[in-house]
Amino acid sequence: MAVKNLPVVPSGDPGALGAAANYETWRIVRPEITEPAKVNPIVTLYCPEGAIMLEESGVTVNYKLCKGCGICAKESKGIQMVPEYTGPKGIF
Numbered sequence: 456m457a458v459k460n461l462p463v464v465p466s467g468d469p470g471a472l473g474a475a476a477n478y479e480t481w482r483i484v485r486p487e488i489t490e491p492a493k494v495n496p497i498v499t500l501y502c503p504e505g506a507i508m509l510e511e512s513g514v515t516v517n518y519k520l521c522k523g524c525g526i527c528a529k530e531s532k533g534i535q536m537v538p539e540y541t542g543p544k545g546i547f
């Protein structure tokens with residue numbers, strides 16, 4: 456098997472893509488913590504984006520990282536998915 460000489464291409468700094476993530480622009484639903492006392496802290500392990508965190512004040516959501524998949528709302532009580540846009544619908 457022949458070995459190909461592939462071109463060396465530039466790559467971003469480690470973590471550059473993660474730092475630039477901002478899912479607020481295209482997310483259509485977002486999680487809202489409606490009953491903080493019912494939220495299971497283990498839910499922080501289910502978030503694929505690391506957007507839901509356990510802090511001193513309780514479980515919080517970093518909306519810049521959250522893409523609105525709804526896994527946290529499925530896995531824990533006290534979290535509900537709500538529409539991102541609640542204004543009038545139709546063609547603008």
Ligand code: SF4
Pocket residue numbers: 485486501502503504505506507516520521522523524525526527528
């Ligand atoms: S909706 Fe998805 S991405 Fe957002 S906090 Fe919940 S599990 Fe994480």
